[in-house]
Amino acid sequence: MEPLRHSPSPCSSSRPSSPSTPPCEMPGPVGVEAVLEQLKIKAMKMGFEFNIMVVGQSGLGKSTMLNTLFKSKVWKSNLPGLKVPIPQTLQLHSVTHVIEEKGVKLKLTVIDTPGFGDQINNDKCWDPILGYINEQYERYLQEEILITRQRHIPDTRVHCCVYFVPPTGHCLRPLDIEFLQRLCQTVNVVPVIARADSLTMEERETFRRRIQQNLRTHCIEVYPQKCLDEDINDKILNSKLRERIPFAVVGADQQHLVNGRCVLGRKTKWGVIEVENMAHCEFPLLRDLLIRSHLQDLKDITHNVHYENYRIIRLNESHLLPRGPGWVNLAPASPGQLTSHQPFKICREAHKDSEKEF
Amino acid sequence: MSKQQPAQFINPETPGYVGFANLPNQVHRKSVKKGFEFTLMVVGESGLGKSTLINSLFLTDLYPERVIPGAAASNTREPLILQKIERTVQIEASTVEIEERGVKLRLTVVDTPGYGDAINCRDCFKTIISYIDEQFERYLHDESGLNRRHIVDNRVHCCFYFISPFGHGLKPLDVAFMKAIHNKVNIVPVIAKADTLTLKERERLKKRILDEIEEHNIKIYHLPDAESDEDEDFKEQTRLLKASIPFSVVGSNQLIEAKGKKVRGRLYPWGVVEVENPEHNDFLKLRTMLITHMQDLQEVTQDLHYENFRSERLKRGGRKVENEDMNKDQILLEKEAELRRMQEMIARMQAQMQMQMQGGDSDGGALGHHV
Numbered sequence: 001m002e003p004l005r006h007s008p009s010p011c012s013s014s015r016p017s018s019p020s021t022p023p024c025e026m027p028g029p030v031g032v033e034a035v036l037e038q039l040k041i042k043a044m045k046m047g048f049e050f051n052i053m054v055v056g057q058s059g060l061g062k063s064t065m066l067n068t069l070f071k072s073k074v075w076k077s078n079l080p081g082l083k084v085p086i087p088q089t090l091q092l093h094s095v096t097h098v099i100e101e102k103g104v105k106l107k108l109t110v111i112d113t114p115g116f117g118d119q120i121n122n123d124k125c126w127d128p129i130l131g132y133i134n135e136q137y138e139r140y141l142q143e144e145i146l147i148t149r150q151r152h153i154p155d156t157r158v159h160c161c162v163y164f165v166p167p168t169g170h171c172l173r174p175l176d177i178e179f180l181q182r183l184c185q186t187v188n189v190v191p192v193i194a195r196a197d198s199l200t201m202e203e204r205e206t207f208r209r210r211i212q213q214n215l216r217t218h219c220i221e222v223y224p225q226k227c228l229d230e231d232i233n234d235k236i237l238n239s240k241l242r243e244r245i246p247f248a249v250v251g252a253d254q255q256h257l258v259n260g261r262c263v264l265g266r267k268t269k270w271g272v273i274e275v276e277n278m279a280h281c282e283f284p285l286l287r288d289l290l291i292r293s294h295l296q297d298l299k300d301i302t303h304n305v306h307y308e309n310y311r312i313i314r315l316n317e318s319h320l321l322p323r324g325p326g327w328v329n330l331a332p333a334s335p336g337q338l339t340s341h342q343p344f345k346i347c348r349e350a351h352k353d354s355e356k357e358f
Numbered sequence: 359m360s361k362q363q364p365a366q367f368i369n370p371e372t373p374g375y376v377g378f379a380n381l382p383n384q385v386h387r388k389s390v391k392k393g394f395e396f397t398l399m400v401v402g403e404s405g406l407g408k409s410t411l412i413n414s415l416f417l418t419d420l421y422p423e424r425v426i427p428g429a430a431a432s433n434t435r436e437p438l439i440l441q442k443i444e445r446t447v448q449i450e451a452s453t454v455e456i457e458e459r460g461v462k463l464r465l466t467v468v469d470t471p472g473y474g475d476a477i478n479c480r481d482c483f484k485t486i487i488s489y490i491d492e493q494f495e496r497y498l499h500d501e502s503g504l505n506r507r508h509i510v511d512n513r514v515h516c517c518f519y520f521i522s523p524f525g526h527g528l529k530p531l532d533v534a535f536m537k538a539i540h541n542k543v544n545i546v547p548v549i550a551k552a553d554t555l556t557l558k559e560r561e562r563l564k565k566r567i568l569d570e571i572e573e574h575n576i577k578i579y580h581l582p583d584a585e586s587d588e589d590e591d592f593k594e595q596t597r598l599l600k601a602s603i604p605f606s607v608v609g610s611n612q613l614i615e616a617k618g619k620k621v622r623g624r625l626y627p628w629g630v631v632e633v634e635n636p637e638h639n640d641f642l643k644l645r646t647m648l649i650t651h652m653q654d655l656q657e658v659t660q661d662l663h664y665e666n667f668r669s670e671r672l673k674r675g676g677r678k679v680e681n682e683d684m685n686k687d688q689i690l691l692e693k694e695a696e697l698r699r700m701q702e703m704i705a706r707m708q709a710q711m712q713m714q715m716q717g718g719d720s721d722g723g724a725l726g727h728h729v
Contacts, residue, residue, distance in 0.1 A: 057524070057525070058525055058526055059522070059524040059525035059526050060524055061524075118525075118529060118530065119530055120478075120479050120480055120530050120531045120534060121477075121478045121479065121480050122477045122478065122479075123477050123478045166405070166522075166524060167405070167524075167554075168403070168404060168405020168406070169405050170404055170405045173404075173475055174475065174476060174477050175477050178477060194524070195524055195554050197553075197554050197626070198523075198551045198553060198554035200624055200625055200626055201626075201627065266556055267556060268553070268556050268557070268629070269557065269637055269638055270553075270626075270628070270629035270630060270631050270632075270638060271626065271628035271629025272628060273626075273628050274628070279627050280627050280628055
């Protein structure tokens with residue numbers, strides 16, 4: 001008896017898939033595997049969206065890190081000039097790029113937060129950030145509850161927030177702890193040790209252990225969250241990651257010649273720090289986490305956990321039961337609830353629309 | 359010269375030679391016997407390597423049993439009691455006696471843990487300023503006292519201000535702090551952890567810092583120019599030192615094997631940073647500056663900062679600062695209130711007079727105007 005022939009697994013295809021390739025040349029008995037190929041083609045046609053926010057004091061290498069991550073100048077670092085004072089309130093800047101690799105398009109939005117933690121009095125400096133994140137959730141929610149919805153709701157929700165911890169070598173500062181406590185409940189936070197080239201290997205390990213201890217003491221759950229591990233494989237993979245978090249990273253956007261190879265790195269009088277060398281820094285781990293292995297997971301958790309939490313809170317607040325076929329009238333979010341200073345225009349428009357219907 | 363004349367004044371070398379050229383030697387001998395006192399204050403955010411640098415500079419271990427703040431509770435099972443938003447600054451002074459070739463130096467290092475750590479750092483330099491003022495106050499008190507033989511000089515002679523190499527220049531806190539103390543103490547700005555910067559970044563940062571210092575009119579300590587009669591080497595050294603301010607330093611007390619010899623440095627996977635290599639950082643320059651200008655730092659503290667403080671205090675009549683101002687303001691307010699009351703009274707009396715005038719005789723009017 002011949003063993004059943006298995007169709008060539010679509011996932012292992014290194015060929016660039018184009019819509020003209022037939023889904024599966026040799027389907028198994030039913031052909032369910034063909035669905036995977038169709039999904040893949042569809043996803044590639046649609047492209048992916050990813051929104052990443054970087055938070056940290058100025059000078060910690062956030063812009064350089066972004067450029068290194070995506071290997072392109074997605075962010076021009078904005079050095080405040082002498083005449084331009086550091087902004088008194090935190091302002092968020094977002095820039096969108098579309099980058100493409102092997103036929104896969106990624107619409108990348110980068111949100112920068114200049115002025116975070118730079119003032120003398122940094123009390124409540126996390127409010128504008130929280131406000132922005134909640135505003136994106138609100139925007140999505142408003143789109144979702146419309147009667148005639150768009151086919152593909154533009155997703156501006158923050159999928160990942162990379163928090164840059166300054167390499168003091170001691171432990172987390174009160175500002176770090178306050179910020180992480182608040183943000184880990186709203187968004188996926190990945191803390192990294194910035195500018196890690198100022199710490200020797202032992203100092204790095206000690207610092208990392210202390211940070212992990214601090215996080216445990218304050219019950220801060222950074223990504224990947226332990227409670228969201230679904231199966232045993234996830235648990236194993238994520239446990240390995242959790243041991244190394246926060247990653248000690250170094251960013252560089254210049255290339256240098258080392259032993260005949262061209263590497264990205266920083267050149268100093270005593271050596272060249274290679275960014276992609278695991279012995280020097282843990283940038284490859286961060287890149288793998290954010291892009292190669294966990295990008296979709298970040299988006300899923302944002303959608304299924306954080307966004308749903310937000311939605312539940314908002315629905316409970318509006319005290320209204322759904323009437324008609326799943327239609328919900330949400331009261332406009334009050335400014336205090338979002339802790340944002342921006343006037344809330346979007347929500348009021350949706351409200352007006354629903355009034356017009358009546 | 360000193361070999362020839364143990365107590366003989368009869369044979370001078372040249373006619374007209376008196377011999378007071380020997381005075382500097384006498385001063386030298388006396389001061390060697392007395393020893394030097396120097397107080398150095400280090401200010402900067404935690405984690406910038408202040409303690410490591412101090413230990414490296416003076417080759418001592420001033421902080422042998424360091425408990426890193428914030429991590430102490432990790433060994434216990436109790437929750438961390440953090441003063442979350444308001445972490446207060448503390449002043450820790452440690453004294454060490456260093457002796458080298460018969461010369462004694464009594465060095466006091468004043469550390470300021472907690473500076474810049476809190477979320478709200480508005481008040482973090484009040485403690486430091488009151489400490490400096492307290493030392494001046496104490497010296498003034500001793501100087502004006504009856505027994506002036508053993509005055510202990512605890513005034514802060516120099517303040518190393520550690521600037522973070524991660525920023526793009528001075529932070530608002532740096533500017534505010536330096537402006538608050540530049541009239542009280544000699545400020546020497548230092549760029550900490552300089553091994554995170556490439557050479558170009560270092561130059562850029564130094565230039566930024568100098569520009570910002572000038573823009574905000576901050577008075578840092580300026581090395582005195584070499585006198586014209588000093589030798590060329592010294593002049594060159596001074597010129598180099600002046601050109602390198604602010605110094606970018608790396609501190610370490612670990613001995614690492616590099617190129618066959620043992621050096622103090624930091625071992626990284628990509629290389630070794632040598633602390634005493636002038637190409638790697640400005641540690642040697644900082645040490646040279648401190649040692650060759652220790653006396654000048656003391657002099658500037660005495661002649662400029664202390665005298666400023668003293669004249670202000672004596673002008674105020676020697677009473678404590680806050681009460682004095684409040685008293686003055688209070689007195690002024692009281693006087694103003696009294697003046698107003700008097701004016702009201704006058705106005706009332708005038709009005710009364712006017713009414714009487716209208717109702718009564720005409721000659722009563724002349725009386726009404728002069729009260």
